[in-house]
Amino acid sequence: MRKTLTTIIALALVAGGVAACGNSDSGGDGKIVLGFSQVGAESGWRTANTKSIQDSAKEAGITLKFSDAQQKQENQIKAIRTFIQQKVDVIAFSPVVESGWDTVLKEAKAKKIPVILTDRAIDSKDTSLYKTFLGSDFVEEGRRSAQWLVKATEGSTDPVTIVELQGTTGSAPAIDRKEGFAEVIKADPKFQIIASQTGDFTRAKGKEVMQAFLKAHKDIDVLYAHNDDMALGAIQAIEEAGLKPGTDIKIISVDGVKDAFVAMTEGKINVVVECNPLLGPQLMDIVKKVVDGQETPQRIVTEEGVFTADQAAAALPNRKY
Numbered sequence: 001m002r003k004t005l006t007t008i009i010a011l012a013l014v015a016g017g018v019a020a021c022g023n024s025d026s027g028g029d030g031k032i033v034l035g036f037s038q039v040g041a042e043s044g045w046r047t048a049n050t051k052s053i054q055d056s057a058k059e060a061g062i063t064l065k066f067s068d069a070q071q072k073q074e075n076q077i078k079a080i081r082t083f084i085q086q087k088v089d090v091i092a093f094s095p096v097v098e099s100g101w102d103t104v105l106k107e108a109k110a111k112k113i114p115v116i117l118t119d120r121a122i123d124s125k126d127t128s129l130y131k132t133f134l135g136s137d138f139v140e141e142g143r144r145s146a147q148w149l150v151k152a153t154e155g156s157t158d159p160v161t162i163v164e165l166q167g168t169t170g171s172a173p174a175i176d177r178k179e180g181f182a183e184v185i186k187a188d189p190k191f192q193i194i195a196s197q198t199g200d201f202t203r204a205k206g207k208e209v210m211q212a213f214l215k216a217h218k219d220i221d222v223l224y225a226h227n228d229d230m231a232l233g234a235i236q237a238i239e240e241a242g243l244k245p246g247t248d249i250k251i252i253s254v255d256g257v258k259d260a261f262v263a264m265t266e267g268k269i270n271v272v273v274e275c276n277p278l279l280g281p282q283l284m285d286i287v288k289k290v291v292d293g294q295e296t297p298q299r300i301v302t303e304e305g306v307f308t309a310d311q312a313a314a315a316l317p318n319r320k321y
């Protein structure tokens with residue numbers, strides 16, 4: 001009898017998901033508690049990503065502890081340590097930069113708190129420090145950006161001068177998008193990157209750096225911006241300099257936020273390589289699996305497309321971010 005009762009209780013706990021999230025003393029209601037450390041609010045992409053995570057947590061019945069690092073690694077490390085102290089069930093984060101995470105992630109591992117990387121990867125040899133990495137293939141995004149340029153200039157041997165607005169220094173998307181783009185253009189010496197500098201993924205910095213590029217170089221053919229916000233800031237700088245963005249200077253951007261699609265319909269951006277921020281639903285599924293002890297793949301790549309200016313008007317009404 002005693003054995004039957006124990007079995008019934010154990011089954012009930014598993015069915016209710018309570019057994020799986022016993023780690024947390026911060027929820028108290030039997031719900032899974034997820035600590036999420038976000039990079040910041042630097043771009044339209046990021047705002048959409050945050051909303052997707054917050055909405056999906058609510059829908060999935062997961063208690064979300066959300067922390068905004070304001071683009072600073074030290075704030076993310078602090079937030080992760082706080083989540084460890086609070087004994088959350090799972091920690092997820094989008095690392096502002098690639099390196100410097102081993103110590104804090106070892107602390108999480110020592111307390112048996114699983115970690116999920118979302119959006120951005122870390123540069124660590126120890127892959128046991130996280131369960132999975134959910135996000136885009138940034139190198140491929142860089143390649144796709146360059147492939148558009150190769151096609152757009154096909155048949156011409158004229159030199160193509162390029163300025164590059166890089167994302168946050170040391171971040172995975174800045175490193176990878178640069179690498180993927182360079183890998184493709186190196187096949188033809190007509191492509192020359194004449195200036196490359198960080199615009200920190202923000203409109204203000206994108207504008208400021210583009211102003212400096214325009215002052216220093218009279219012969220810019222192409223702007224490659226690692227995200228839409230920097231491209232949109234640069235458009236202002238180009239217009240203020242009396243030039244036509246998209247015509248006098250061709251613009252390649254990454255992300256695919258609505259404002260960039262509007263700029264494409266106005267002919268101010270030539271191509272946008274999509275980077276999908278709506279990672280919330282997939283993240284919540286992974287969180288549940290991890291808490292449940294199920295296996296997850298080490299890497300989950302987001303599916304994305306490429307949109308040219310002539311496709312923008314038709315695509316705009318369907319854009320979700």
Ligand code: AHR
Nearest residue numbers: 043045046119173201227
């Ligand atoms: O990590 C994704 C990148 O971060 C997006 O391209 C950019 O807009 C954001 O800030």
